[in-house]
Amino acid sequence: MTADPSLRTVLVVAVALIDVDGRVLIAKRPEGKQLAGLWEFPGGKVEPGERPEAALIRELREELGIEVSASCLSPFVFASHAYDDFHLLMPLYLCRRWEGTVVAREHSALAWVRPEKLADYPMPPADDPLVAWLRDLL
Ligand SMILES: Nc1nc2c([nH]c(=O)n2[C@H]2C[C@H](O)[C@@H](COP(=O)(O)OP(=O)(O)OP(=O)(O)O)O2)c(=O)[nH]1
Numbered sequence: 001m002t003a004d005p006s007l008r009t010v011l012v013v014a015v016a017l018i019d020v021d022g023r024v025l026i027a028k029r030p031e032g033k034q035l036a037g038l039w040e041f042p043g044g045k046v047e048p049g050e051r052p053e054a055a056l057i058r059e060l061r062e063e064l065g066i067e068v069s070a071s072c073l074s075p076f077v078f079a080s081h082a083y084d085d086f087h088l089l090m091p092l093y094l095c096r097r098w099e100g101t102v103v104a105r106e107h108s109a110l111a112w113v114r115p116e117k118l119a120d121y122p123m124p125p126a127d128d129p130l131v132a133w134l135r136d137l138l
């Protein structure tokens, strides 16, 4: 029997960067990408053989131009969401410390948002439970 490739589980790591005022960074997905125009937590796919924290550190360098150390990444909650063509498994880390200033290298916009205001920004359906956890626990 052949496995249905459309049911593959994709591991994506993401982070809620939190600034000194308790605001969370979200980033707008650019045109041409899946889920374009929606706001997301920065991050991306874990490559084969890559540790999740290393993948997140790499993605934050590529996407935002900041340096984060693994010891500053706190595992928080995760999303498990069935999209039509794949199943998304996405741990969300918290991070309050980084080096450098965030720049939108791959996104069309960035926003620092109070947790209770995150629901005002359209995000992928997988993110709804994460937003609720941030609002309730931060
Ligand atoms: N980074 C991120 N991805 C999310 C979120 N919510 C959500 O459904 N996703 C989905 C969108 C994509 O299908 C997948 C992550 O893909 P991505 O486009 O960010 O991956 P990547 O940074 O490695 O970029 P690429 O090289 O594959 O283009 O996870 C979120 O909050 N943050």
Ligand SMILES: [Mg+2]
Pocket: 042, 043, 044, 045, 059, 063
């Ligand atoms: Mg990404």
